[in-house]
Amino acid sequence: MPPPSRVGDKVFAWFALAMALAVVALVFLVGWQLARGSAVAIQKFGLRFVTGSTWDPVAENFGALPFIYGTAVSSLIALIIAVPLSIATAIYLTELAPSWIRHPLVSLIEMLAAVPSVILGLWGIFVMIPWLRSFAFPLLKKIFGWAPLFSGPIYGVSMLAGGIIIAIMILPIVTSVSREILRSVPNLQREAAYALGATRWEVTRIAVLSYAKKGLFGAVILGLGRALGETMAVTMVIGNTPQIRASLFAPGYTLASVIANEFTEATSDTYLQALFEIGLVLFGITIVMNLLGRLLLRAIGSTSATRAVQ
Amino acid sequence: MKATRQDKRFWRKTKSAIASGLSFVCALLVIAPLALVLFYLIRSGASAINWSFFTELPKPVGVAGGGMANAIVGSFELLCLAALVGIPIGVLGGVYLAEYGTVRGNYALRFVADVLNGVPSIIWGVVVYGLVVLRFKSFSAYAGGLALGFIMIPLIMRTSEEVLLLVPAGYREASLALGVSRWKTTVHIVMKTALKGIVSAVLLALARVAGETAPLLFTAFGNRFWNHNLSEPIAALPLQIFAYAISPYDDWHRQAWAGALVLVTMIFVVNLIVRFLTRERIT
Numbered sequence: 294m295p296p297p298s299r300v301g302d303k304v305f306a307w308f309a310l311a312m313a314l315a316v317v318a319l320v321f322l323v324g325w326q327l328a329r330g331s332a333v334a335i336q337k338f339g340l341r342f343v344t345g346s347t348w349d350p351v352a353e354n355f356g357a358l359p360f361i362y363g364t365a366v367s368s369l370i371a372l373i374i375a376v377p378l379s380i381a382t383a384i385y386l387t388e389l390a391p392s393w394i395r396h397p398l399v400s401l402i403e404m405l406a407a408v409p410s411v412i413l414g415l416w417g418i419f420v421m422i423p424w425l426r427s428f429a430f431p432l433l434k435k436i437f438g439w440a441p442l443f444s445g446p447i448y449g450v451s452m453l454a455g456g457i458i459i460a461i462m463i464l465p466i467v468t469s470v471s472r473e474i475l476r477s478v479p480n481l482q483r484e485a486a487y488a489l490g491a492t493r494w495e496v497t498r499i500a501v502l503s504y505a506k507k508g509l510f511g512a513v514i515l516g517l518g519r520a521l522g523e524t525m526a527v528t529m530v531i532g533n534t535p536q537i538r539a540s541l542f543a544p545g546y547t548l549a550s551v552i553a554n555e556f557t558e559a560t561s562d563t564y565l566q567a568l569f570e571i572g573l574v575l576f577g578i579t580i581v582m583n584l585l586g587r588l589l590l591r592a593i594g595s596t597s598a599t600r601a602v603q
Numbered sequence: 604m605k606a607t608r609q610d611k612r613f614w615r616k617t618k619s620a621i622a623s624g625l626s627f628v629c630a631l632l633v634i635a636p637l638a639l640v641l642f643y644l645i646r647s648g649a650s651a652i653n654w655s656f657f658t659e660l661p662k663p664v665g666v667a668g669g670g671m672a673n674a675i676v677g678s679f680e681l682l683c684l685a686a687l688v689g690i691p692i693g694v695l696g697g698v699y700l701a702e703y704g705t706v707r708g709n710y711a712l713r714f715v716a717d718v719l720n721g722v723p724s725i726i727w728g729v730v731v732y733g734l735v736v737l738r739f740k741s742f743s744a745y746a747g748g749l750a751l752g753f754i755m756i757p758l759i760m761r762t763s764e765e766v767l768l769l770v771p772a773g774y775r776e777a778s779l780a781l782g783v784s785r786w787k788t789t790v791h792i793v794m795k796t797a798l799k800g801i802v803s804a805v806l807l808a809l810a811r812v813a814g815e816t817a818p819l820l821f822t823a824f825g826n827r828f829w830n831h832n833l834s835e836p837i838a839a840l841p842l843q844i845f846a847y848a849i850s851p852y853d854d855w856h857r858q859a860w861a862g863a864l865v866l867v868t869m870i871f872v873v874n875l876i877v878r879f880l881t882r883e884r885i886t
Contacts, residue, residue, distance in 0.1 A: 296825045299784070301786050301787070302784050302785045302786050303787070304786075305785075305786035308695065309695045309699035309702070310699055310704075312691070312692045312693075312695035312698075313673060313695070313696040313699035313700060313760070314712075314714060314758065315692045315696060316715045316719050318716050319719055319753060319757075320715060320718070320719060323722065323726060323730050326730045326733040327726075327729065327730065327733075329733065330729070330733045342658070356697065368811075369790070376631055377629070378629045378633050379633065381625065381629035381630070382626065382628040382629050382630040382633045384626050385627055385630045385661055386630070389622070389623045389626055389627075389631075398634070402633060404637055404638040404871065405634065405636065407810065407811075407814075407871065408640060408814075408867065408870075409813075409815070409816070409841060409870070410814070410816065411814065412814070412863045412866065412867060413857055414845070415844060415863050416640045416643055416849045418848055418849070419848075420644070423873070438808070443733070450849065464633050464636070465633075486864060491614055492618070493619045493623065494619035494621075494622035496616055497622070503857065514757065517723070519721070521723070522721075522724070523723070523726065524725045524816075525817055525845065529845075529848065543788065552725050552728075553725055553817055553820055554728060556728075556729070556732070556820065557820065557821050557824070569729065569733070572725075572726055576726050579721060579726075580718060582717045583721035583722075583778040587714060587717055587718065587723075588754065591714075
């Protein structure tokens with residue numbers, strides 16, 4: 294009997310390799326398209342693009358600082374809200390919750406992750422914003438009104454509203470990555486602490502959290518990467534005004550929202566180039582965040598955690 | 604002395620209980636948005652859903668009624684196009700990672716796929732705009748499908764790799780020992796064994812891109828009428844929801860809620876199917 298043909302094997306292997314290499318090609322495709330689309334704008338505006346704070350399409354004067362500021366501040370608000378909640382939930386799920394609660398709770402968190410951004414935005418416009426405008430914001434103003442962060446007129450649509458909606462968007466991902474990281478902590482760690490007479494919380498704090506610190510930091514960075522690129526929901530509630538204000542009640546604008554709102558309106562080539570350059574800035578920032586986050590997860594050797602991100 | 608030690612122990616136990624309680628409250632706060640969103644979706648959406656919502660085109664401003672039939676069909680057409688791009692590349696890429704490849708090379712490929720998963724979806728819209736829309740000077744269903752397909756590739760690749768790795772090595776060895784060539788072993792034994800898992804991977808990726816709006820804004824663009832020419836702008840459910848949500852008309856807001864309810868229901872149903880398909884794997 295002749296040996297089976299090796300030609301089919303070779304062809305199949307090469308074909309599969311080509312498909313796997315598609316991900317590498319895609320990264321270059323994105324970089325190349327964005328760089329090509331913004332080449333003229335980069336030359337024309339140079340560093341002024343990221344330091345200028347005037348965005349005037351009519352006069353073709355493009356400074357992206359208000360968007361960079363808006364993206365940074367709204368993502369920061371989102372992290373401040375989402376990180377403690379997510380990590381506490383992850384701790385509850387892995388260390389403290391009775392086992393019959395764990396499974397349903399994980400399912401519910403997965404459901405939240407499956408809600409599309411645009412639907413959260415819809416809810417934000419018609420439910421969250423009115424509530425913030427008539428109840429939460431006036432209350433905040435009454436208590437913290439002396440601080441510039443919580444002063445000024447209240448419109449409802451605002452930087453703070455954008456931050457809250459991004460927080461809701463990143464809650465599931467930060468929770469599930471943190472949960473995987475906590476699960477990857479060896480049981481020996483816990484048992485050693487229990488053997489010394491530690492309470493449940495002491496075990497968590499001493500044996501688990503200190504061991505998982507680096508990985509949890511990675512989870513936060515990955516959440517930040519997601520927050521920076523969040524588009525639809527935040528576009529619907531942040532107010533879309535390119536300005537830099539101290540007050541969180543004032544409307545803002547983010548890199549992703551300006552692309553979403555103005556891309557189809559870009560009448561001149563320079564305008565379109567400027568929007569491509571915004572895309573390039575956004576791509577650059579999110580790639581750096583993702584690299585950093587993944588490296589931190591890899592550093593603690595949690596393969597299941599890198600899988601939880603999707 | 605003894606009393607203080609007991610006090611200390613009491614305090615430590617209380618602290619532990621407080622921590623448990625607080626983290627439970629945090630868990631409730633994390634799922635609270637889900638409950639709130641679903642409550643308002645059902646309250647505002649259910650009343651706006653009727654037969655004509657699924658069968659009629661959008662009506663002009665001021666005319667009550669009408670539906671999103673074109674957007675629902677458009678979304679399906681876009682998902683089919685996306686599947687054509689995403690499934691072959693994603694699944695075969697996963698096959699390469701699971702069955703071929705070197706340790707070091709796979710490490711790098713996985714890393715790149717993971718990073719690609721983190722690219723904001725709006726960026727895909729911009730890229731496809733430059734790649735397709737600018738070149739052919741028209742928004743089109745092809746462009747929208749391509750953008751969604753690109754998003755699906757790394758998602759499917761990573762998940763299908765994982766399910767392929769679950770196939771026991773003995774299956775491969777038995778087949779190879781019988782003289783079956785390696786590629787036939789891969790296709791007929793390994794992929795067939797993992798078929799449920801691969802289907803789940805594909806369904807999850809489809810459910811994920813079904814709700815994507817940002818990459819469609821300037822690729823598929825949206826359309827208020829029927830369109831069966833794939834090289835022209837096409838309507839999509841998420842686009843229509845977005846357009847209606849930011850419009851100033853009450854009737855359109857109602858329709859946006861109805862569309863959102865339909866979209867969320869479809870996504871949840873697909874997720875349930877996946878859970879059903881993969882239940883043996885979990886237990």
